[in-house]
Amino acid sequence: MGPGSEGFGLKVTRSGRKVYVVQYRMGGRAFPTKRRTIGADGSPWTPLTARAEAERVLHMVGLGQDPAVAEQEKERQQLHGRFEQLAEHFLADSQRNWAPRTYINRKSDIERWLLPVLGKKTLCSITRRDITAVLDRIPDGRPALPRNVFVLMRTIFNWALGRGDIEKSPTLGMKVPRAAPERHHILAxxxxxxxxxxxxxxxxxxxxxxxxxxxxxxxxxxxxxxxxxxxxxxxxxxxxxxxxxxxxxxxxxxxxxxxxxxxxxxxxxxxxxxxxxxxxxxxxxxxxxxxxxxxxxxxxxxxxxxxxxxxxxxxxxxxxxxxxxxxxxxxxxxxxxxxxxxxxxxxxxxxxxxxxxxxxxxxxxxxxxxxxxxxxxxxxxxxxxxxxxxxxxxxxxxxxxxxxx
Incomplete structure (x- = not known):
């Protein structure tokens, strides 16, 4: 495959390494050629699987979609679709409405209890089991905390639902943990x-x-x-x-x-x-x-x-x-x-x-x-x-x- 041609090809490096590539133009001959690396020869890329991937890329080009831009958007969505990113945006939005002490407490709860379990997960992958896993980490000596943490998670996911970041909250249908007994202790x-x-x-x-x-x-x-x-x-x-x-x-x-x-x-x-x-x-x-x-x-x-x-x-x-x-x-x-x-x-x-x-x-x-x-x-x-x-x-x-x- 020549420098200005379009289609599927095999590139051999000076070290002898073989790499499958695909070239394409987003427009007519006046537009520059773009080259996209599919992968090195060997599992999973064989001449057959690499050609199939090249055909998929060229089909996208035929539909007017730039594969490089689509891949960047996919990576961006995966990054911002993680819970840790959602939590960061939620805190930034909520800080305007919360008292400073409330903000500090909620931020602490997110960092201590939510992020270790949910932080790296994509929003679409979080399930009720993950919510339960967060609550299971809370020690028994904190009777008020399970309810507070659950309500915080529910608030975050409802906020994401309202923004269109998710289609369904994983807390939907889950029972809120019981409230801690009210303290009425007075020192004599x-x-x-x-x-x-x-x-x-x-x-x-x-x-x-x-x-x-x-x-x-x-x-x-x-x-x-x-x-x-x-x-x-x-x-x-x-x-x-x-x-x-x-x-x-x-x-x-x-x-x-x-x-x-x-x-x-x-x-x-x-x-x-x-x-x-x-x-x-x-x-x-x-x-x-x-x-x-x-x-x-x-x-x-x-x-x-x-x-x-x-x-x-x-x-x-x-x-x-x-x-x-x-x-x-x-x-x-x-x-x-x-x-x-x-x-x-x-x-x-x-x-x-x-x-x-x-x-x-x-x-x-x-x-x-x-x-x-x-x-x-x-x-x-x-x-x-x-x-x-x-x-x-x-x-x-x-x-x-x-x-x-």
């Missing part, structure tokens, strides 16, 4: 006092972090990632930016006396004059390495539990750090704080704040939140006094509660 007064009294043994960083959880009722990561730039000592407020809140809304938390004293201790403030007490302007409040917030919450909680196990009175029932937030909310109810104020302290979007009400009712409850959190600080002092009054052997008073007094 004496349990809370013992937790607060034991926390300083974790060290100044972790001990003060636990105290701030008790004093403010805010979410663990919101407290753990506080930056000094979010705090105003003069105004006694903590401004959590929407980028760090679960619902994507700015949140103002008034700081009661004990919270101020705790932050003063972290900042190393020793001035007697209230107006001379200055906090750093930047950096993380809770950090062991400059520029990096604390992490490893489960290990620290295990250490605290081991310390609590050494106390004989009272025995602290199994609990989680998030239970401190629920305990604060319950004590707000005991203090007679209005439901709307408690919801505002917790930064919950309740029914009363949704829909039209969220547009026209813009009261921020700042004064009411401050009064409630100050009352909570006073109650903590009363709880310590009550605990000590009923024990023959009085434990050392928690530093956080000394500050509140």
């Amino acid at each position: 007064d004496d349990e809370l006092v013992v937790v607060a009294a034991t926390a300083p043994k974790l060290g100044p960083v972790w001990g003060n972090l636990v105290h701030m959880l008790i004093l403010t009722g805010q979410r663990l990561r919101e407290v753990a990632h506080i930056e000094w730039s979010e705090l105003d000592r003069v105004g006694r407020i903590w401004q959590i930016p929407r980028s760090r809140t679960k619902n994507g809304r700015d949140h103002v938390v008034p700081l009661n006396r004990a919270a101020l004293a705790t932050l003063d201790a972290i900042a190393g403030v020793e001035a007697d004059d209230e107006e001379e007490r200055k906090w750093p302007r930047s950096g993380f409040v809770f950090s062991h390495v400059p520029g990096t917030p604390v992490s490893g919450f489960s290990k620290v909680k295990a250490r605290l539990d081991a310390m609590l196990a050494g106390t004989t009175d009272p025995t602290v029932r199994p609990w989680r750090l998030h239970d401190l937030r629920r305990t604060v909310a319950t004590n707000m109810q005991r203090l007679g704080v209005r439901f709307e104020v408690t919801e505002a302290i917790l930064n919950h979007v309740s029914v009363t704040q949704a829909g039209v009400a969220s547009v026209y009712q813009r009261h921020d409850w700042l004064d009411e939140k401050r009064a409630a959190l100050d009352a909570w600080s006073d109650k903590l002092v009363a709880m310590v006094e009550s605990y000590q009054a009923t024990r023959w052997e009085k434990p050392k008073k928690s530093k956080v509660l000394k500050k509140a007094a």
Whole structure:
């Protein structure tokens, strides 16, 4: 086959290697000749099979289809048709609608649970068995995770279905895993006092972090990632930016006396004059390495539990750090704080704040939140006094509660 001819041929290299090729033009003689390699002589390419492939290529050319372009499109579809590519596009599209924390959690779930099983699979090849394989990898000690991961997969495939990337979702007809039982655990007064009294043994960083959880009722990561730039000592407020809140809304938390004293201790403030007490302007409040917030919450909680196990009175029932937030909310109810104020302290979007009400009712409850959190600080002092009054052997008073007094 000559350089300018069209059709099937055999190319012999200088080393003697034989390669089957096919040449074609996409148009008349004015168009350049293109050469496409079929394969080297030998299995699976024999003169017979190679000629059949050449005829297929030339038939495509006769229909006006360039085999080289068609092959590139096929490779592109196979690449973008993999689940890992779909997940990347899904996250990029969803980031606009999710709160930053939600995005981080969903991205983590995709990377940890979905991609190891589904990542390299093409969308059309994913079946219910693959969905089940993802769920089977989740350890038994994570009761809420199977349902959350399944709902995430269903959301991704429904999104792909709406885009036309797939014709049918592999989750269709599958039963959603059962929801984890709701937790209603509240720490009793004496349990809370013992937790607060034991926390300083974790060290100044972790001990003060636990105290701030008790004093403010805010979410663990919101407290753990506080930056000094979010705090105003003069105004006694903590401004959590929407980028760090679960619902994507700015949140103002008034700081009661004990919270101020705790932050003063972290900042190393020793001035007697209230107006001379200055906090750093930047950096993380809770950090062991400059520029990096604390992490490893489960290990620290295990250490605290081991310390609590050494106390004989009272025995602290199994609990989680998030239970401190629920305990604060319950004590707000005991203090007679209005439901709307408690919801505002917790930064919950309740029914009363949704829909039209969220547009026209813009009261921020700042004064009411401050009064409630100050009352909570006073109650903590009363709880310590009550605990000590009923024990023959009085434990050392928690530093956080000394500050509140």
